[in-house]
Amino acid sequence: MIGRIIAELGPWSWWVLGMLLLAAELVMPGVFLVWIGLGAILTGAISLLLWETGFWTWQLQALVFAASAIVFTLAGRRYFSRLETESDQPLLNQRGASLVGRTAVLAEPIREGRGRIRLDDTFWLVSGPDLPGGARVRIVSANGQDLRVEEA
Incomplete structure (x- = not known):
């Protein structure tokens, strides 16, 4: 046909x-x-x-x-x-990357390299050196939803 x-x-x-x-x-x-x-x-x-x-x-x-x-x-x-132009908000759809540099308080201690922080209204999994709960940390990098922190 x-x-x-x-x-x-x-x-x-x-x-x-x-x-x-x-x-x-x-x-x-x-x-x-x-x-x-x-x-x-x-x-x-x-x-x-x-x-x-x-x-x-x-x-x-x-x-x-x-x-x-x-x-x-x-x-x-x-x-x-x-024709692509530079965005005035390059991290708009990269929430994890937009958090780099911020400081937060550990909601759960970091044990064996893993813990949680609360930023705004969201809990985030973090990795870094073992620290007690309530310690102040700085976000140094983001890989997807996983944030890497160090003591602030």
């Missing part, structure tokens, strides 16, 4: 595929299908020019499509990566 549709549409089948991919980008945003869709449209444009020639086989069309999709993807990533 698909082979029959492609045979009937001829070079326009690439245009249809490209438009379907661009429409799918609207449903699944992520700016990825755009580049593949542009590769299909470029292949369709070349197919309009070369459809009647003997060397424009489906294998060559597939290679042109794959190469153009890769080139468009790399060019798009390069272009959009230059």
Whole structure:
């Protein structure tokens, strides 16, 4: 069935595929299908020019499509990566990293390298040297949810 549709549409089948991919980008945003869709449209444009020639086989069309999709993807990533700006809040979604440098009181003593502190309304697991409960500590690093502390 698909082979029959492609045979009937001829070079326009690439245009249809490209438009379907661009429409799918609207449903699944992520700016990825755009580049593949542009590769299909470029292949369709070349197919309009070369459809009647003997060397424009489906294998060559597939290679042109794959190469153009890769080139468009790399060019798009390069272009959009230059547009990224520095954030005025670089630690916005990195809560653990935003705590580095703060001091707190141990809610539970650090035994065998593990303990807990309370910062604001949250208890955090900490690692560091063994210290008694109530000792003042400074957060020196964060690895995900695990905070490393030292005596303040």
